[in-house]
Amino acid sequence: MRHPFLILSCLALLSAIFLGCGFGDEERSEEARIEKSILAYSDGEEAESLDPAKTRGVTGHRLILGLFEGLTWPDPVDLKAKPGVAESWDVSNGGKTYTFHLRKNAIWSNGDPVTAEDFRWSWIRALDPKTAAEYAWIMYYVKGAQAFNKGQGPAEGVGVSAPDDHTLVVELENATPFFPDLVSFGFYMPVHRKTVEANPKKWAASPELWVSNGPFVLSDFRTGDKYVLTKNERWWNAETVSLNEIHSIISSDHMTLYNKYKNGELDWVTSVPVAVIDEAKTLPGYRDDEYLGTYYYRFNVTKKPFDDPRVRMALNLAIDKKTICEKVTRGGQVPATSFVPASMGKYTYYDPIDGLGHDPERARKLLADAGYPGGEGWPATELLYNTSESHKKVAEAIVDMWEKTLGIRISLANKEWKVYLAEVHDLKFQVARAGWIGDFVDPDNFLALFTSESDMSDTGWKNAEFDRLILAAQREADPEKRAELYRKAETILVVEDMPVLPIYYYVSNQLVAPHIKGFHGNLQNRHPFQFLSVGE
């Protein structure tokens, strides 16, 4: 009686295990991938969405750059806007009006033509408060966009119109010289209206419903596992595309991805764990390129002792950033003296200023002037950072430098990610670790963070002169004058008042297998897939 029961339950258990394993498709070996022109890479985390209006992080943006085509493309070498769906564009009205002329042979992957109305509808949908798009602020350069997104203006008030199928007219709030670069960004890409309206919540995760207008289409998606993109033969420029398939592997463990690369299971990983950076540098395909981002500490200027700019400046002058980059982070990071990454000068009209360097003597004098000679009388203070080994190492080194140079003791507080974010947002900190990755290559993306009305400053700092300069710069069409205004503003930010303490500019440390051709390092690490190929 009991034996049959036991045997049956065992069989049931075994079949439950093996029938329901949920295996994915076999991955190809490196030889097979080279033969079939398949690229296997990983950005790590899964994308929030493949809907251009809803994506947020690097993974989603990279995939969207392969699946959709915007008005322009970022050139893989210099990131400058190249014609995409827009063959050409005219600028008028002092730089405030852009008229894009769309090519007539652009079609969606289901054969429908891509029209100016597609862009207009997609932009309005992206700005619609009901869509609740996190990146909506990146479209605030368009006239009426912010009001509409805030629910304070009508959709008709947004400065985008489609007078005919192949003309898109955009009115901007101010002359925005980087607008052609901006429209290559994911948020500005068009979506297929019929597909989106038929399945508003599901379409972006469903290969069977998928319609897009870029060089690739979504042919498979397994949450937690991978995305598979296949060449879109209907793309107007398909004959220039060399890759047949792209596999984007999802994983939250960068060590695992690193091992997969070493074992030939991946062709490209976009980050290297700090723990193995020395070994990684010896592997074929290791590269580091400057990245559009700044690692910094922000001060809460509403409370003592950081309400005094002399104290903030003293803390900055006391740090030897070169040592931090060479001995602590060791990934080729560049010591920062300005808030805007120095490399921006190579890509745009803006050369960031040369801020404060390492000057322990001056630091000690400033601290004494502020009322804490040799660290005497220094109150209890805490440096807040989000739990992470790499942040901890940097913080420990810096706190040590402060103690040795200035005689002040600052304790370390590491908090879980969301708690850290909440405390920073609510100004419940004294000095906190921060990082800002740029969305587009213009100083405004960095400096406008700290205006009095910005929600993203999180420092409590308000400076009327800084506000005035930023506003004037945003309205200035002439690049030389614009640069001068931003430079004056940046001087206030990192030399005179210092609510922020820049530490280093980011670097992307990645591994790109030598058989991947056409890969050019650039400041945003954007590599449109149609320029990549697989070869011996």
Add this chain to the structure above:
Amino acid sequence: MGRYLVRRLIGIPIVLLILVTISFFMMRSAKGGPFLGEKDIPDEVRANLEAYYGLDKPLPIQYLTYLANLARGDLGPSTKYQNLTVNEIIRAKFAPSMALGLTSLVLAVVFGMAAGILAALKQNSFFDYASMAVAMFGMSLPTFVVGSTFVLFFALHLGWFNVAGWTGPKDMVLPCVALSLPFMARIARLARAGLLEVVHQDYIKTARAKGLPERTIILRHALRGAVLPVVTYLGPATAFIMGGSLVMEQIFNIPGLGQEFVKSAFNRDYSLAMGMVLFYGTILVFANLVVDVLYGFIDPRIQYD
């Protein structure tokens, strides 16, 4: 037995409701929300997002809405994965986790019991001491150490397996073996202790005196003594293995639910985190029920009514 089962089954929804309620309010009391990110967003955008997910309503209303949806089997949308619902995420990711957990458990039980029984039968022999020493070692090593070592040696060094992935039975070998080891070790020790306790009892002496073959004595009579402590352990073991599977899923890049359990908490993805709590809570409650029922079959002295 029947009445006992019914009583337990009625209790399950009540237990789960309490679990859901406590988790719901605890989760909301944690600092930080789903829309806080390194790239801060304007307040009006955050307001749009909160309205979209119903997070702008008063907490009791949100709770009741959640329960109402739950009654219809709808676990809600994920705030992190914007095109997937919690139901879809669980449906897609549950199979690999279950396969990993169950296979590891089966391996642990089969080999653990075999080792434990043999050790008990050969008490105080070299095999006994050696296997129990190995068991002690196995219980002390954290799963991530074992898992990573397997990857380094069997995948990277010997090239016998993929480093990570879940594409076929071959990919199950390293993670399932690594995950099963600490449980195998504990089960071996429990089985050995249980059998040793029984093997010296009078009724076993009687069986021997009757002239029964040793194999029959062990398998039909003494084995229950070994099995009972193992069965007791299976309830909490199921819980631990699910926790351990989270580590294995990360190291071996297995697209399972284990990782979501922690990630959803980190992301303050309330619906997904609640879904995880419910899912694992239900499994545990049923696992414990199965264990309790099995007692009745194994040990006839145990009565339920």
